[in-house]
Amino acid sequence: MNAEELEQIAEAAHAERAKFDYEVNVCMGTGCLSQHSDKVKAAIEKEAAGCGKKCHVRRTGCMGLCAAGPMVLMEPSEMRYGHVHEGDAKEVIASLGGEPVARLDPHLGGYFDGQNHVVLENSGHIDPEKIEEYIARGGYEALVKALTDMNPASVIEQISKSGLRGRGGGGYPTGLKWDTVAKVKGAQKYVICNGDEGDPGAFMDRSVLESDPQRVIEGMAIAAYAIGATKGYIYVRAEYPLAVQRLTVALQQARRRGFLGNGICETTFSFDIDIRLGAGAFVCGEETALIASIEGKRGTPRPRPPYPAVSGLWGDPTLINNVETFANVPPIIRNGGEWFSSMGTARSKGTKVFALTGKIQRTGLVEVPMGMTLRQIIFGIGGGVPDGRKFKAVQTGGPSGGCLPEEHLDLSISYDALISAGSMMGSGGMIVMDDTSCMVSVARFFMEFCMTESCGKCVPCRAGTVQMYELLSKICAGEATHRDLNQLVELCEVVGATSLCGLGQTAPNPVLSTLRYFKHEYLAHIDEKRCPAGVCELSPAAVEVHA
């Protein structure tokens, strides 16, 4: 494979597309499939076959606005339909080249205004199981460029220059990480892609893997070239069967086309990738636990240092990055690091994909430049809180993050701004809550999650989360005293300071952030024996004593 052959594949794919006047893309991501978009696609295909128009019906990945699923995107008109069902197929096909069907208007509002698709550039536009369509949109150009025109050091230089930081949550500078692994001496090195996305309400990585798996493979191959690795693993949760299936197909196609295997692009560079399935433990998203899990051991973290960069998989130097981080790599190599660093804020570059969920008009996947405010995302793109209710808080960063109140809505999103506000970027889950949510019970929900997902290795996390959960339950039931609240605060401090891995260290965050911004709700449960949001079932005994 070289640049000319790549060009030929792209041209052949363009020629294939040119045979049609219209293209109808049907979303076949997990969200829309749950609304039977497969039947919609079959119905539209049947209709298209007999309509006399030159029309191609394509299966694609996520189009972003999951709330309006099943979604259909018409090209070249870029017209979108939402809530399309089998019975609408005739009208969809009839509207090609004519008046759009008003009934199927997905009411996008400002959903796509201000979004900037870098990671999601192909999502909804290509068939994830056809490598040719990925190549036709500039896929694998970056790998060929890296292998033929660049040396490993200049690849790392571009990544460093881009300012890309780890998208899994920690925000560690990616270029620095690659440079560290590249400099460690070792005959065998590994690249691992962390696809163990487990935060409640987060589905960014799943969507990328389902919609554009080749992008992740290309990013990993570039990383392997840069650090000198020959073997890669993608660790995906078994709860993502569709992502696993599409990745499996993508890996086969990449091998067949010579983007994986021995002597890639007529160079001496060899690299191949295997899939490893996670068995459902949240803690396996922690890098050392993930490595233990790949090795076939119990998925528990170990103390660092040594970091995986020095001693990772089977004791060898290992680079481990998140799905979205790898998905950012091909466009950076294609367009240069400076292009990427022109987006975002001073210390958080590029774009970030967020999964907007909860009490919000337009649930879905959005990709925005760093530096956009929470208000712009929640009210501009997401359309705000439905049913005329009042916005109360937005939870970012999953169980490691925190809840931010209305006064922080104008916070512009960056790794550092979120941390100083008491939350964190995390992997990109964004759960919006309205005034029907009780913040104590939200904190309790996340603590229950941490408690059941604790691996049990270190005592502060194993026993501390249980104690914090019980104290929160006590507050919810109206049975707690100020002494309990003090004990909760003290436990938060000890568990955060002494736990072995990130799970325990950040487990108190939902409690600390709700205590910081919504302490009055805690006090209402304790002093007045009432739940301001009317969510908690207070124990009758506690209420009676108070009365």
Add this chain to the structure above:
Amino acid sequence: MSAEPNVRTLTINGEEISARSDQTILEAAREHNIAIPTLCHLEGLSEVGACRLCLVEVKGARRLLPACVTQVAEGMEVTTHNAKIDRYRTMILELFFAERNHVCSVCVANGNCELQSLSLQLGMTHVEIPYQYPQLPVDASHPRFTVDHNRCVLCTRCVRVCAEIEGANTWGVMGRGGQSLVITDLKQPWGDSETCTSCGKCVQVCPTGALFEKGRAGSKVRKHPEFLPYLRIMREGEQP
């Protein structure tokens, strides 16, 4: 020939000491009679850094570091005791006590228990955290030994000694979080275990009354985990 390990100079609690570059803070401290509490650590076994009692403050580090796995470095400034660390350690001990049923007065290890000694050493006089009182089984199916999960602190010394010294790999951990249990084989009763050699090493290294020999109780049960380093040295001497 490997080069002689380099010497590092560091201060622990303001006292300047020297240590070999391959030593951990814990090893260096103990060589100089500086006490750091530990529970999961045992000389002769691999380190897991799980009990978090040996956390120390290292100047310049963002977080407290476990002394058992942190290598010494030139110019390192370590603090092993201060009000904050002592408070954290006491609370960790309380978490241990509240997690299962550690009732010293009716325990076979009373008087010879590392958890008990630690609480005396660290001045933990009472437990403020609510006790969990879990209902945990006792497995007395083995002819010589008993495992009482109510007393287990999940230090995994038994798992490590069985794998690393005896080579039997009988012990393992099952479950997650607070539901974790040490088990023999695939959770068969200990007496039915086909891999157990009945060597008793796990009983000797257990810091509490979770693993004990039948027919002996109270002050008679002194455990002897100190055999481990000797065994290690002897085995290394046999290596060709």
